[in-house]
Amino acid sequence: MMQIEWDDKKCTSPRDCRKCLDACPEGVFMIYPRDGRKPGKVAGDWAIMPVFLTQCTACKICEEICPQNALTVSVES
Amino acid sequence: MCEFCIEHGQGTKWYLQTKNYAEELLNEERKRYITDFYERFEEMAADGLAAMDKLVPADLAVPKVGRSPIAEGMKQQHFGQVIPLEDVEKILDFTTSITRVHCVCRSLLHGVYDDRYCFNVATFKSDFWPKGVWEQWPDYSKGIEILTVEEAKKEFQKLDRNGLVHSVWHYNAPFIAAICNCAPTDCLGFRMMERGQRPFFKAEYVAAIDIEQCNGCRDCVKICPFGAIAYSPASQKCTIHQLQCFGCGLCRGVCALDAITLLDRNAIPVLAKEW
Structure with missing residues (x-):
């Protein structure tokens, strides 16, 4: 299985960018509000999570397309 | 007949039985289930997918319904069936309230909040879906649209031509209240098939x-x-x-x-x- 590290210090606006979500051929990523969804509250603190990691082929298209270099793909032996 | 047709439809199509849409079924427990389902959708999806990683061995080639405890458990909680356009229209014909909303799967997988592919249907006059569910979360509330039966039929015809698969979904069996329009890449239910799970039946x-x-x-x-x-x-x-x-x-x-x-x-x- 692959490992994908997402650096939230580099990726500051995943909700506006979304490039990794759309570019990944296997649809590995999801985006979610880390502060949760509560009535009346605009969800925030968006994070990228590689949730279909078993589908990752380590093609590194996400690494290349990320404008902030926030993603690192590594192959686990 | 799929097993829902036998269990919830007396041997006929379960999703054409008005009793499975009845107002009495929308009790307090179901309302709580539905609200919780959408409030914690991302969290549940992440937990569920992580659990599937542990469950599923390498033999993912042919996803079968209910092959694992996860899809099997969803038969009681939130499960669907593919239906063709004419059956969508039959459902809309006995529907009185239609709420169109944006799709939670597409927001999760693509971060978009303006794709309104989901239709909550009710056979009774109710503002439960627009007000009781969607309006409370600002992310979702912008996408709410109330449609007439005729408007909904036109939308479904367009969606059909655009290659979107229609499916009915229950919230705690057998209460049906949603018709989805899915693309395999953008739907969490379809994506579960990659892990050998399928939370919906094929069509009749x-x-x-x-x-x-x-x-x-x-x-x-x-x-x-x-x-x-x-x-x-x-x-x-x-x-x-x-x-x-x-x-x-x-x-x-x-x-x-x-x-x-x-x-x-x-x-x-x-x-x-x-x-």
């Missing part, structure tokens, strides 16, 4: 091509979301692989020669066991 139908009429144009091949249709350069015709066909009927809608019809899955011995 299967598509078939009349090769006398087929001119090999391949429009059906292009629209099939299940990769079930192949073109043979030898015969210059298209054929549908019945075991891969989910019976959604999208191919029929784009066939300019009307060469494709939907057959009753239950009348074909092998397919009658293929859900």
Whole structure:
């Protein structure tokens, strides 16, 4: 299985960018509000999570397309 | 008949039974379930997918319904079935409240909040879906739209032509309250198939091509979301692989020669066991 590290210090606006979500051929990523969804509250603190990691082929298209270099793909032996 | 038709439909299509949409079923417990479902959707999806990683071995080739405890458990909680356009229209005909909202799967997988592919339907006058559910979360509330039956039918026809698979979904069996329009890449239910799980049944139908009429144009091949249709350069015709066909009927809608019809899955011995 692959490992994908997402650096939230580099990726500051995943909700506006979304490039990794759309570019990944296997649809590995999801985006979610880390502060949760509560009535009346605009969800925030968006994070990228590689949730279909078993589908990752380590093609590194996400690494290349990320404008902030926030993603690192590594192959686990 | 799928097992829901037997259990919730007395041997007829369960999703055409008005009793499965009844107002009495929308009790306090179900309301809480539905609200919680959407409030914690991302969290549940992440937990569920992580659990599947642990459960599923390498043999993911042929996803079967209910093959694992996760899809099996969803049969009680939130499970669906593919239905063709004419059955969507039959449901809309006995529906009185239709709320169109943006799709939670697409927001999760693509971060978009303006794709309104989900329709909550009710057979009773109710503002439960727009006000009780969606309006409370600002991310979702912008996408709420109340439609008449005629407006909804027009939208579904458009969605059909655009290659979106229709499906009905229950919230705690047997209460049906949603019709989805899914693309396999953007739907969490479809994506679960990559992990050997499928939280929905195939349709009560299967598509078939009349090769006398087929001119090999391949429009059906292009629209099939299940990769079930192949073109043979030898015969210059298209054929549908019945075991891969989910019976959604999208191919029929784009066939300019009307060469494709939907057959009753239950009348074909092998397919009658293929859900």
